[in-house]
Amino acid sequence: MTVQRADARRNYALILAVAEGEVAAHGADASLEQIARTAGVGSATVRRHFPSRRVLLEAVFSHRIDALCARAVELADADDPRAALLEWLSALTTYATTARGMADALIQDGTDEADHVNACAVRLGDAVDPLLHRASRAGAVAPEVTTADLVSLVTGLALATERHPDPAAEANRLLALAVQGISPQK
Incomplete structure (x- = not known):
């Protein structure tokens, strides 16, 4: 089992929270790029957590x-x-x-x-x-x-x-x- 760094855990939680809001607003077609922007992370960070x-x-x-x-x-x-x-x-x-x-x-x-x-x-x-x-x-x-x-x-x-x-x-x-x-x- 891999232990995530504290910043990686925070990024995961932040991306998930932002994704919930975007899905609520835009449905399942919510933009991954918009999720990354709103979370203040790069698209690569989103994809690292959610391939x-x-x-x-x-x-x-x-x-x-x-x-x-x-x-x-x-x-x-x-x-x-x-x-x-x-x-x-x-x-x-x-x-x-x-x-x-x-x-x-x-x-x-x-x-x-x-x-x-x-x-x-x-x-x-x-x-x-x-x-x-x-x-x-x-x-x-x-x-x-x-x-x-x-x-x-x-x-x-x-x-x-x-x-x-x-x-x-x-x-x-x-x-x-x-x-x-x-x-x-x-």
Whole structure:
């Protein structure tokens, strides 16, 4: 295992953070050159850490999925299971609206990337299942609702709003409307 120098670790983290912002703004076609300029590093530094667009997109995708999984774990013991699940769904919705074209770009590059996307979906499901089960046990969510249902709902909302001037706000507005159908009234 190679140990990276501190400046290399900082550059990696900076490039990844900038790439997340560029992907959120421009989708999977975000410019690697713009990412390098915004990060204040050379194109060679970007390519050293991320030899291809696919590798960079995988890193962005995985980093965002990790953050969503961590948020689900943080919310797992919240006092209000319904509010916790809805907070997580809102975070997923915001992510989905800012990850335009990521899954498609990864899948189009070959079967390994499709496996990567599927593995991320499994990780996401494993992280949110406890939130959903807890909300269901509390009577805050209909018992037949599955994690796959929620992810499909959010994916549909993201696709339906991707051309909206503020996709995240519109998708979250629509999510609030949909919640009335998946969550019993209190």
